[in-house]
Amino acid sequence: MKISFAPSVMGCEKLKAGTEALLEEMKQIPENLEVRVEFNENPQLTAKRVGNQVQITCKESAHYYRGLNQVLHHLDTDTYENQETVYFEWNGFMLDCSRNAVFTVEKVKSFIRIMAKLGMNTLMLYTEETYAVPDDPYFGAYRGRYSQDEIREMDAYARTFGIELVPCIQTLAHLERALHWPQVDPSLRDTGDILMVGEEKTYTFIEQMIQTVSYTFRSRRIHIGMDEAWSLGLGNFRFKNGFVPSHQIMERHLSRV
Secondary structure, three states: OOOOOOOOOOOHHHHHHHHHHHHOOOOOOOOOOEEEEEEOOOOEEEEEEEOOEEEEEEOOHHHHHHHHHHHHOOOOOOEEEEEEEOOOOOOEEEEEOOOOOOOOHHHHHHHHHHHHHHOOOEEEEEOOOOEOOOOOOOOOOOOOOEOHHHHHHHHHHHHHOOOEEEEEEEOOOOOHHHHOOOOOOHHHEEEOOEEOOOOHHHHHHHHHHHHHHHHHOOOOOOEEEOOOOOOOOOOHHHHHHOOOOHHHHHHHHHHHO
16 A cells, blocks of 8 residues: 655654554555545544545644544445544543553553544553653562663654654552552651642652653653642541541641642
């Protein structure tokens, strides 16, 4: 199959690479199918085929792959046309990479290809401590954590399809596996899975995490998690500070982070 793009299309090489990756999963594709793409600021996605000529008009590359997927699944007719309005600037989902076995890089790539076919442009990679932090060998140890090179590989692959890979990290609770090691400074712990709010070492620790994902991911967005801190302020924090309503502790921590 031959794919050609209009000379004016920016990023042709990435579009060709992404198109070829999707075509590898398809069967019985006409060898002489010609695809032309036009990008504009209109929120309409139009995918049209007449014989072997395909015209896709859209706003961004993620939408192009959705249109291409539609065309490739309607090759049993002589013509095909579909038009739809794109209502969301960001559209995607969060992939949990912190439960049981962490997804391999190749498995994440397979999710990315599925997202491309759906026209999604945002993938949030949920990692509690399943990513490597320099100078902290126990962070994510024995948990299948992603190296910085692996994250960059997934990031680059997602960019091929117009998908932004966004880091999702925890900065309060959900850090039991990171805090349970004997080598971890005990002053970081409020309870077994919650960080000690107000402790300067806590914010140095959080800053290391933020610096790591800022350096590794090309996205300038970070999803900051502080959810399900059920016992906030009821552990070492209470011994040190007395009883403080949890919402006040949360507000203080949120402001600092």
